[in-house]
Amino acid sequence: MGLFSRTRPTPLDGVDLVLADLDGVVYAGDGAIPHAVENLTRAAAGRPLAYITNNASRRDSVVARHLTELGLPTRPDEVVTSPQAAVRLLRDRVPAGATILVVGGDGLEFELLKAGFVVTRSATDAPAAVVQGFAPEVGWAQLAEAAYALAVPEDEGGIPWIATNTDWTIPQARGIAPGNGTLVSAVHTAVGRLATVAGKPERPIFDEAVARFGAQRPLFIGDRLDTDIAGAQAAGIDSAVVLTGIDRPKHILAAPTVSRPTFILGDLRELHEPYPETTYKGDVTTVGGASVAVDGPDVRIVSEGDRPIDLVRAGAAAIWRTGRAIYGFRVPERLYADPFHRR
Template structure:
């Protein structure tokens, strides 16, 4: 899709949104998100929300969204905490003790599925479940280390290295999982949240016979998760991953489409398929050599992005592209690539 006149959303029966960096940033909606979701609901389109944040329950997430003006129901929300708790309930006997490292919401999910949340290794937990919680500290990680060394299974809700914030990326659950992994000398037995495909696959099963589009801001979780689930994806540039990261993306991290924000769902001029197919670069040309790569021509900045992705992913040029014309310089500046 490259400004063809057909809306991206019309090809899909369900749109699954990541939350942080797509719908909101911490506690404020991202510009245009409220209107985009309302438009989808107004057209009768199915919507779901999939989040790796394990510090809130689905009902809490729905309430948070509603408080921002975003239409949401608890049954539309899929969290890594609920998915991880469900996984353990299928593997452990009812009432089994599980050491919870994370927020109160994660403890509640463990209780909800009939398991017993505990706080110390002295309670002989058969499993450790680790999720994001702003109050998680050294003592929590120490108890988990003792429990895992004692034979408990170790499940992580997700391994996001960072969380988006108004002050820039902050340490996420992945940073705390890495600390425990360093102490134990091994990785978790299982990671439930994105980029594992289950959250997206669960959502997609709700619309039998229709296609699903995943919308995310992170290449290493949202986009890889969509690819692993066999689903198309839209990368929006309102959160963590930027254009420079997109150029360096390995195949598992490459989206189907890119848009600056959620307007790309409805406006064909604000979204582009990546990479650009040969001969369809929207008036742009990319030359590469030993001394780097260069953009020339004219057209939409998003078409320049698609052409640059094609070159980056096939030729792997070093550094960031240079401009060979004033139009190219303007396009690179628009994409956040000005030198």
């Protein structure tokens, strides 16, 4: 295996644009995640590197400054935000220069003004659309304006409603707080309409990133299967999940078809390492030194190997290959042991 493995491609081979999620991939709270800065820097030596964020409250230039301070020199146009994806959707739905009702903060208002739209905070100004994104100052008064503006269903001549993202939660220094999804949900409950979503896991934010860089073979790196990996897959982009953020090995093993990554990484050093081949022999699935067998409802470790990440890769491939849901299996705890770094 030794000699052969050196000839295997790395996850970056042939990739012409690296797109990275931020929280759980680049940083956690205030600090950079171990190995992230040096290995993203190395990845950027061969191709453009850009960042995708659902957070609608910060401008691209603010995110770029934060990344630069962490040691990743970044220009504002290397940051793709959900307000930018919302503008992309808006351009298809309303005339240039239209008046837009904004529910949100500076990051969202800034992008709408930059795109030539007129911003209002009142439903009485006859807005052509409502765009809603998270900001800490969003409260009942703003949500009520959205509800007034969205009273008529879209198929009865009502105006479009675009949400930057529908993340249920937003991590804060003091804990987990309600995210934009809960605020969108409040308006939804009041008006009985559904918003069109611009950010992950929907396509527009990925389309915006790929179009901006004219990429043919992008790779997206994220820490969440349900937003990052599902979104990349929906957009037809190869993806790597990295175990430095939210999702853990047990989530990888249980991933439904729509959110299975191309690559599974313990941390970002593995971007530059040959990615081992997955081989199948009878009921046994092997990755590197790790082998896992599936016998009816039993998942069995045949060989643990010496690299925990290869055991996760082999276990995932073995379970995914069956086409059966995780609930039907007895999985040994060793298979989802979690020696990987997380926040």
